[in-house]
Amino acid sequence: MVKIFLGGFPLDTNELELVQLVSLYGQVETIKIVRDKQTRKCKGYAFLEMKDRAAADAVIDALDGSAMGERELKVSIAPDKPATSAPPRSLGSFVKVRRPSDDQRIKRPRKLT
Known part of the structure; x- marks a missing residue:
């Protein structure tokens, strides 16, 4: 599958309209219209996965x-997308001390009283 970027379409366009437009040239496997996280309004671009490179071209x-x-x-x-992992989140000035796991702890005998 080949992922393509499609941008610049009218903001009131839905997934079905884009699939109908693009499917004239090849089989669309998936579509994702990018929307604002808070308002859920379309940002005017989408990503589509086409079945093969010839269809994408x-x-x-x-x-x-x-x-x-x-x-x-x-x-x-x-x-x-680059295959890098996200950097660890900052906890501000709080530093978390990691405790050793059970198999890494030094086992000490208990005192009998």
């Missing part, structure tokens, strides 16, 4: 620079 050739409503579409192969 056909979509790019056909739709990149074309008009949709009053806006110009931008279509390209989506860049891969």
Whole structure:
């Protein structure tokens, strides 16, 4: 599968309309319209996964620079995300002391009284 970026479409466009537009050039596997986390309003771009590279190239050739409503579409192969892990979250000035796990603890005999 090949992930493509599709941006610049009208903000009132839904997933079905985009799939109908793109599926003329190949099979769409998944679609994700990016929305604002708080308002849930469309940000005007989406990511789609096409079945193969030929379909993705056909979509790019056909739709990149074309008009949709009053806006110009931008279509390209989506860049891969870097495979780095997120840095640890800061706990402010609080420092957490890690205790050794059970198998790392030094076992001391208990005093009998």
